[in-house]
Amino acid sequence: MKLAGVCAVLLLLTGPSSTKEEQKNDPFTGIENEKVLPMLQHLPRQHGGMNVPPVDGRFLYDLILENGYQRALEIGTSNGYSGLWIGLALQHNGGKLVTLEINPLAADEARGNFLKAGLDGVIEVRTADALEEIPKVPGTFDFIFIDAWKPDYYKYLRLVKDRVVPGGAITAHNVTGGSQRQMRDFLEAIQNDPDLETIIHPLSGQGISVSIIKSR
Ligand SMILES: C[S@@+](CC[C@H](N)C(=O)[O-])C[C@H]1O[C@@H](n2cnc3c(N)ncnc32)[C@H](O)[C@@H]1O
Incomplete structure (x- = not known):
């Protein structure tokens, strides 16, 4: 994606619209998948x-749909x-997700949830x-x-950055609030790296950063 395209993505993300307002009030607006919807509505309450939060999940879902992303990696399942x-957004786009989880019990639980959701063909969980x-x-x-793990965000960034195509997005959670002090190197890098166009969304209060890779 050229820089003009990157700016369009960023404008789309920042621009207020009635649809975005509706989603803030009800992040499940327009989600019709009968298997996944009840899981999206109830799963977080089981995991303290x-x-x-749902509003942050909806943000990621919309970002993937609106940009047609297809090759996704999640760090921390x-x-x-x-x-x-x-996974639901990628299923719509014909894409795939690899998600990495170090805790075998959590990884197994995730595999069960993806199977129950009918997304096991879209999502591969690696216990690692x-x-x-x-x-x-x-x-x-x-x-x-x-x-x-928040103090490792900068290490994750260094491992993935050169493998993300221009126009692709590196997103990260918990970038505002208390976790900020654990990831100062990461926050400095995403805001100062000339290859990245970054904006930070407060959303639920935990914050999500979106760093779009500029054309090289
Ligand atoms: C905040 S939780 C992830 C929540 C998940 N993204 C969600 O919203 O449903 C962080 C997870 O990262 C995992 N984790 C921490 N360090 C890791 C590493 N080096 N590799 C893989 N997983 C890791 C933890 O075991 C934990 O399950």
């Missing part, structure tokens, strides 16, 4: 705060809540330390979601 949002596994995932990406 680890999962992205937990029980698969954000993966459900990402992302720092070791990222180099083993083949190919390039157009969408990354970072939501694992």
Whole structure:
């Protein structure tokens, strides 16, 4: 994607619209998949705060749909809540997600949830330390979601950045609020790297950064 396209993506993300307002009030607006919808509505309550809030999940879903992203990588699966949002959008786009989780119990739970959601053909869960596994995932990406160990965000960024195609997005969770001090190197990098066009969305209050890769 050329810089003009990048700016269009950023404008789209920042621009207020009635649809975005509706989604803020009800992040499930327009989600019609009968298997996934009840899971999106109820799963986070079972997992005491680890999962992205629904409004943040909806944001990722819209970003993927609106940009036609198809090759996604998630770092930090937990029980698969954000993966459900990402996977649902990728299913619509004909894409695939690889998601990495270091905790075998959480990874198994996520696999069960993706199977129940009918997204097991879209999402591959790898039980592994992302720092070791990222180099083993083949190919390039157009969408990354970072939501694992906060002090390692900068390391994750360094591992993925050159593998994301121009116009692709590197997104990260918990970039505002208390976690900020654990990821100062990451925040500085995404805001100062000349290859990236970054905006930070407060959303639920936990914050999501979106860094679009400029044309090289
Ligand atoms: C905040 S939770 C992820 C929540 C998930 N993205 C969601 O919204 O449903 C962070 C997860 O990252 C995992 N994690 C931490 N360090 C990791 C690493 N180096 N590699 C893979 N997973 C890691 C943790 O075990 C935990 O399940």
